[in-house]
Amino acid sequence: MTQSFDVDSFIRSRKQTRVVSDLLKAQAADYLTTVAALVRPQPLFGEYLQGAPRGSGRETQHHFKEFRTLFDKHAGQRPFNLMNELEVPLNIINSTPELFPLEYDHALPGGGTVRVTSPSRWVVGYASFDLSRFRQVVRDPNRSGSELHRFVVHYLMLFHCFSRAGGLGRLFKGLRFPVGFQQLDDFGDLPFCVISSPVEATLPPDEVIRHSTEIAGNDSFEELISAEAIEGMHDELREQLTQALAEAPPR
Template identity: 30%
Template sequence: MNEIFDIPRILELRKLTRSISDKIETDLKGYLSTLAPLFSPAPILGEYMRGGSKAPLKGAEKAFRELKSQYQAIAGQKPYSLPIELSSPLDVFAATPTLTAVEYPYTPNQEGKSASLTVTSPLKWVLSYPEQEPKRLLEMLQGNRNQLKGELSHALLQCLTLNLVLEKRPGLVSVFQGLRFNLETTHHEELGELPVIIISCPLRTLLPPDDIIIQNTEISGIPSFEEIINIDDIRKLSDPLQQNILLITQEVTPAVYKEILSH
């Protein structure tokens, strides 16, 4: 975005960003609610989870072994240092995944001034089962480890279970891609090798220059900042279905393709 920023411009773009973020997040929550049954691990883990199928399910044993292997590889390492024993039936639950805005630390610097901030990406969200988001895991890691050991173990298992569900049901990822959302697996530097699932939309957000961020922080007195919408992305929005149909048309009937473009 090549433009001159000042505080009035930041306020204007922040208002737009929040309105767009609210709309997209509301839509996304609706999609998650509708697709909630597909996020259940019961059809994947079957008899290996408490309350699951009584009869053996094809692939359930393999899925359990994979989940157990992932858990053991992560739980025994820092920062968790948990017992790695895991037996069935597992105490995992099925619930509609929730959204938590992505946050990260940032330190702007300008002419000797700096500030330690928490920056929010309002068009990116962490996808997790309820109350199992990375922020909650970090809180548990910073608390009384002996008292929270069982709770931390359960949260770690829930996070890995959601990751397993998405691996075993790639069609879910395709559905979200069709709805113009991207799902990717990342890692948080303070959570070791635990997979963190991020869902985002085609519109990006960005940070203005550091001097504007520092100025904004000095005015607000709050050590936080929200990224703002990249308006170039709004201009470039296109319809993926239309583009795919045009490619098919160009390949199958070039004459018709030229006819479409000429109108």
């Protein structure tokens, strides 16, 4: 976007973004609910999870060893600095996946940082383990070590289940909501599962962001979705079919 700051047009863009974002999130959440059974930890970990039925001994042991390695790699590092080890069986309180807003920091020229929310990308977590609460616990110098431990275990468990679900990435890509893994501000090297939409949201010029945050009196901002971004959506299947027809030999 290369627009000067105009209050009316900015408000209109914000409203349009919210409408589109709500529709996209509802669609992504519906897909996530449909495939939730494929990323449940119980079949993978069996008796290593509290209350789960016994699974295939060799396979469940393999998954637990992988998860323990993953936990040891991240839990003791900054910003968590956890010293307590995994207790068996693991207590996974809730394994229902849910979408939370993806946020990141954006530095403004001349000083100042804005916390930006994406309207077209979401972090996958478990219900009852809100990402914003996780961030609060990480930042709190007087935090509860046991609560932080539960958050780290649950988000690593979700990452493990999604990364081991064969074919799930291709399925979501075909649905035009690709799944990826990335690190987020405030959480060190911890890997998070992120679902993106087929519509790209962007930031306006920094001057627009500065004006908006000054008027609102806070340091938060949301990316914007333009009509041009919707019109420019790519349909990978259509492009593949078009290319196939173009390359097909003539009769």
